Amino acid sequence: MNFLNEVAARFPDAISLAAGRPYDGFHTTDDVHRYLRSYLAHLEAQGLSHEQRERRLLQYGRTNGYLGDLIARMLAVDEGIEVPGDAVMVTTGCQEGMVVALRGLCALPGDVVLAVEPCYVGLTGAARLLGVEVVPVPESADGLDPETVREVAAAVRVSGRRPRALYVVPSFANPSGASMPVPARRRLLEVAAQCELLVLEDDPYGLFGLDDEPRPTLKALDTDGRVVYLGSFAKSAFPGARVGFLVADQTVRAADGTRTLLAEELSSVKSLLTVNTAPVAQAVIGGYLVESGCSLRAAGKEKTAFYRANLRALLGALEQSFGEDPRVRWNAPAGGFFAVVDVPLTADGAMLEVSGRDFGVLWTPMGFFYAPGSGGGRRSVRLSCSALPPERVAEGVRRLAELVRAHGDPVEAAGR
Template sequence: MVELSRGDLHVSVWDPVATSMNFLNEVAGRYPDAISLAAGRPYDGFYSVDDVERYLRLYVGHLRAEGLTDERVRGLLLQYGRTNGQLGSLISRMLDVDHGIAVPAEAVMVTAGCQEAMVIALRALCVGPDDVLLAVEPCYVGMTGAARILGVEVVAVPEGDDGLDPRTVAEVARRVRAEGKRPRALYVVPDFANPSGASMPVPTRRRLLDVAAEHDLLVLEDDPYGLFGLDDEPRPTLKSLDTDGCVIYLGSFAKSCFPGARVGFLVADQVVVDEAGGRTLLAEEMSAVKSMLTVNTSPIAQAVIGGVLVEADCSLRAANQDKIEFYRHNLRTLLTALEDHFPRSGRDGHGVRWNAPAGGFFVVVDVPFPADEKLLEVSAERYGVLWTPMSFFYRSGGHRALRLSCSYLEPERVREGVRRLSRLVADVS
């Protein structure tokens, strides 16, 4: 049998960042009775297998109401389809209704999950070895992993206690240019980021857009959690504030609909001019990249999501009120449980503290010891609780912090998970 040296394989095969999620899944599989405060997946109780057929029928009814024949409907659902997808009009309307983002349907590309959107955007924008991606740190491993697969250098822009500072973005961009490289794009999650939970104040969003324009940066805005704030305070997306056309918006239906459909999208309405003066939208140009990755996003999966949008009259904010309330309650439960099991009288002396996000799924807990894979194994086996080492989200750092997720569990399991975590911290400190 042929034997291959790992050193002869691409770094993305064995990169610790890319394999970290596999490690978490493997530990969870070996300790199935452990409470997982690691998983950032949506709560299962919102989903039913019967919904798939119902949404399919809703979408088919929508197509017929639009005047499409049965033959045409059959072709749309069961054949290869348009590379950029068939939901552009519905998504464009949803963006306008829910987020105040006004873009034409042609600016929307439907992708096989938001992860594919990240790969496509990076591949299209980063042309040569001197093109680099600036990314907020700590950073979602999906983006850093995509960059590693493509061979795109990632330069960290560290978050402060109050989230990303536009002045830091400007400083990093200037430094990168001084090194002879081109900072091509900036990746950021403005609302309730994974993993930090940080949110960007509206004035900061405006300043960030000014910095992007000044430094010729495209902004990759990832918005998977924007619906799930602890309150109804309007938080405008960067894309809705963008007057210079520098924001490419990355969206997902995993949290607002259901993750099994694996449908995401990107919005790229920037104008591309060719040598002859022809003008197209960036999303249309990117279709060549997508066609070589997945040909097109599953039309059947698109139809299911299309049915959700039709039923919701293209307002996922209105359609997700039950999920919004559930995740709000769970985040409050997690924060209250931390207060209960780590009382201030004891935690200050032990160096335990955490942030209080204004929404989303995640809380970061600082601890006075290394929170690494070895300790996670002990935590799962002896204490029956899982969490995510924050070091997974840094190039170098985050070794004394862990991420807790509150999305996947019933509230009482969240409380019990924190109780078990408190025993681990007490014993290790």
């Protein structure tokens, strides 16, 4: 992430198809003030006094946060997920939720986490920071294959290690854009139960399908308490708030027989990381939820339409620029922010420098999303279409085509 930021800073005039951030045009700082007022009005309607409202925003607060009930209502309205508010931990971005979950679940020597590969670097980076081993599970064109999960989990157990959890992005994954069919989602939950795995479901892009086809979350399908759900308001609201959440409604039984929710147990980890998520940031998101009637789907229709148009623009530009080039292949995601393009050149940091300097376009090497030394993604790039208007997306692809014409292998077909 730092490398991409540094490259973007060196080539500020380049079109960035690397950034996976949301489009800037959906909110202004005036909205922040309005959301704060809306949340304060919500607290007043709940009977909190002026002093209590002031304290809620301006003092340290509850470790797991104040938005549990609003987020639980949102999950019920939008996703059909029924959990109590106490099962929700409000986090400082979804990244903190990953750290908390990994530290809480992988606490003993030999505990490992399985993760889809290619994998979002935030998860692998969090695991590396904690010293938790990540075992890759190769992804197919249709997302994670449950039977591959079973095979990898069995191999890990044979080696004497214990697979504790599986990380997956079922809908429009970052970086691949792949999405699991519903039957595969149901089967994955069965495999997780058989393999005694908890599933860490990361769902930042589920709102942004190219169509309105129902794609139930794993958490909505879960009847066995297998799924810990990771969410974020970075894409649905705005990333500057840095508010995410973790849903862990599993029951934990202590040695003395007392029972608590897993989210409450994990609060001991969060308390040592950030004490609590910034109450002012929570209030901004709380106001957003209040104004939306706790429905991100209803509030985000304009965003969904924009990202749909951008993804179609990206796929159309790829066809126009590379449709007659047999050396280049790409996938066609059914939603989300990303597509993967196989190119006839080594797509590494050195080539990215050339691309930014000489061709005015930036992209993300897919090698960043594979285990170090594996060689995966060496000749592939991730293109993001979220941060730019459609015409700039198309121009960025045109510039990428110029790079491929200038530096691509004229004989060898592209391949990952």
